[in-house]
Amino acid sequence: MRRAFIEELVALAAENERIALMVGDLGYSVIEPFADRFPDRFVNAGVAEQNMMGVAAGMASEGYQVFVYSIANFPTFRCAEQIRNDVAYHQLPVTVVAVGAGLAYGNLGYSHHAVQDYGLMRLMPDLLLAAPGDPWQVRACMRYLVAHPQPAYLRIGKAGEPCVHRELPQVAPGRWLQVVARGGKRALLTTGATLALGQQWLAEPAFADYDLYSLPLWGMAHKACQAEQVAAFAQVITVEDHLADGGFASWMREALAEQPELLLRHRGRSLHGRVCGVVGSQSRLNEYGGLQADGREGIGE
Amino acid sequence: MKSRLLANTMRVLALQMVTRAKASHIGSALSIMDMVAVLYAEILSVDPGNPHWSDRDRFILSKGHACVAVYAALAAQGFFPLPELEYYGQDFSDLMNHISHKVPGVEFSTGSLGHGLPFAVGKALAAKRQGKRWRVCVVLSDGEMDEGSNWEALLFAAHHRLDNLLVLIDYNKLQSLTTVAQTLALEPLADKLRAFGGAVVEVDGHDHAALRAQCKTLPWQTGKPSVLLAHTVKGKGVSFMENQVIWHYRNPSEEQLTQALAELAAERESWGAACGALS
Numbered sequence: 001m002r003r004a005f006i007e008e009l010v011a012l013a014a015e016n017e018r019i020a021l022m023v024g025d026l027g028y029s030v031i032e033p034f035a036d037r038f039p040d041r042f043v044n045a046g047v048a049e050q051n052m053m054g055v056a057a058g059m060a061s062e063g064y065q066v067f068v069y070s071i072a073n074f075p076t077f078r079c080a081e082q083i084r085n086d087v088a089y090h091q092l093p094v095t096v097v098a099v100g101a102g103l104a105y106g107n108l109g110y111s112h113h114a115v116q117d118y119g120l121m122r123l124m125p126d127l128l129l130a131a132p133g134d135p136w137q138v139r140a141c142m143r144y145l146v147a148h149p150q151p152a153y154l155r156i157g158k159a160g161e162p163c164v165h166r167e168l169p170q171v172a173p174g175r176w177l178q179v180v181a182r183g184g185k186r187a188l189l190t191t192g193a194t195l196a197l198g199q200q201w202l203a204e205p206a207f208a209d210y211d212l213y214s215l216p217l218w219g220m221a222h223k224a225c226q227a228e229q230v231a232a233f234a235q236v237i238t239v240e241d242h243l244a245d246g247g248f249a250s251w252m253r254e255a256l257a258e259q260p261e262l263l264l265r266h267r268g269r270s271l272h273g274r275v276c277g278v279v280g281s282q283s284r285l286n287e288y289g290g291l292q293a294d295g296r297e298g299i300g301e
Numbered sequence: 302m303k304s305r306l307l308a309n310t311m312r313v314l315a316l317q318m319v320t321r322a323k324a325s326h327i328g329s330a331l332s333i334m335d336m337v338a339v340l341y342a343e344i345l346s347v348d349p350g351n352p353h354w355s356d357r358d359r360f361i362l363s364k365g366h367a368c369v370a371v372y373a374a375l376a377a378q379g380f381f382p383l384p385e386l387e388y389y390g391q392d393f394s395d396l397m398n399h400i401s402h403k404v405p406g407v408e409f410s411t412g413s414l415g416h417g418l419p420f421a422v423g424k425a426l427a428a429k430r431q432g433k434r435w436r437v438c439v440v441l442s443d444g445e446m447d448e449g450s451n452w453e454a455l456l457f458a459a460h461h462r463l464d465n466l467l468v469l470i471d472y473n474k475l476q477s478l479t480t481v482a483q484t485l486a487l488e489p490l491a492d493k494l495r496a497f498g499g500a501v502v503e504v505d506g507h508d509h510a511a512l513r514a515q516c517k518t519l520p521w522q523t524g525k526p527s528v529l530l531a532h533t534v535k536g537k538g539v540s541f542m543e544n545q546v547i548w549h550y551r552n553p554s555e556e557q558l559t560q561a562l563a564e565l566a567a568e569r570e571s572w573g574a575a576c577g578a579l580s
Contacts, residue, residue, distance in 0.1 A: 041430075
């Protein structure tokens, strides 16, 4: 996903001179293609995330569309108030980009585990969450954001994620993207990099009659259209590599709160809090946190 | 005299606003009145009839709690009608009790300290990279210098040689609960600011001639952000408010307002100036 991000950013910046990239002294072997080609639109803010986000907001207020790139919690929790007050409140076109979504940096420790970021970022009323499921969705989300400049959070994995799509999908906020159609009775709805996990689960007997959907663009402003999409299925299971509290499943429940019959059709697969403070590979920690097809050690069953 | 008349007007308007709204922070606002008046009367290139004029100088108030100083300056300069100041602090008003970008002429909302300078730095960097000639002025409080984000921003501004940036620090030596020295000592502040790469000048923040002289010779050093360390008095201009931490919080009674306005009227009379419309 990192490669798709930088390739797409370079391509978009070649067509749009407003696009700038700011990094928090991170991105070695990722960001160089942009920095080399567009030095006047590249800034390494150093290890100072509060200032970085404020500077990005200031630049955005003067015509730039700024992508602010860093790892996991550094561009979110470390500068949460700058995102809230400077970027989101002023409705400035800054995209906060966090690489290492979920437990992608599983062995690096709790500091690098982005498992509470949805909960934080979806608190901003007019901030769009972009959680692409594969490299193609990364490109689609970025094109959407450049075509619709606004405060946004782009949550990407790291490297090596498989391509689930074969071409650029059409994405729209709040709209589920059909990935696999198998009857239209039940749906597995993923967000972020759990798309690949969902694809694996389809091979399990328990999911034999499930369709696979992905929701890459969502947020507080896009709840209203969830009920109609849930209503088309007898059951919808959401999947996220994020803690249950404040995450994607919680967002969906909030969206369905006024329609109890739809609420009953929804189940959530999220990470159990036990993953906090534990290290391991991404796949092992996802299993440990309950993200496996049979739901063992999981929650929300 | 132009800026002194404006400062006097702003003090009157601000006192009326906070009394009417039963609002706090009048001491903090009185502290910066002279700086803000000099900037708006004689330094900033702005157009009250066109607040979004692209080549304007950008002014940012980082100590957003002192907003009545800027609201008063903007209204007095014609950015919006003076009577609109009556909505300050009222339900659903754009004239919020911390400075709001919804008010014509206000670039940026603040209220949480440590946000204005990084934002101003971003604007200054944008101007440099786009070859623009306008400048960015940002007013900070002294207590606000406790915030790490400001020191991050100073490092950044010096590194990027942002000499189109003027940072004014309102050094009144009082913060929320007690003195700066007893809260988190800042001294030697000027040396620290120089060490962080600023071109630093210390002035009496109520001396209009000195403020004007310094602000007309920007930048003070090519390639360095200019940092004006303005020694000020919290509550300046109203005798019973000066250097009293309580006026960070207390709103004036009608009697206190009357007394304060009388002192300001006496100041105007002492100049022999005709300012009948002010109060």
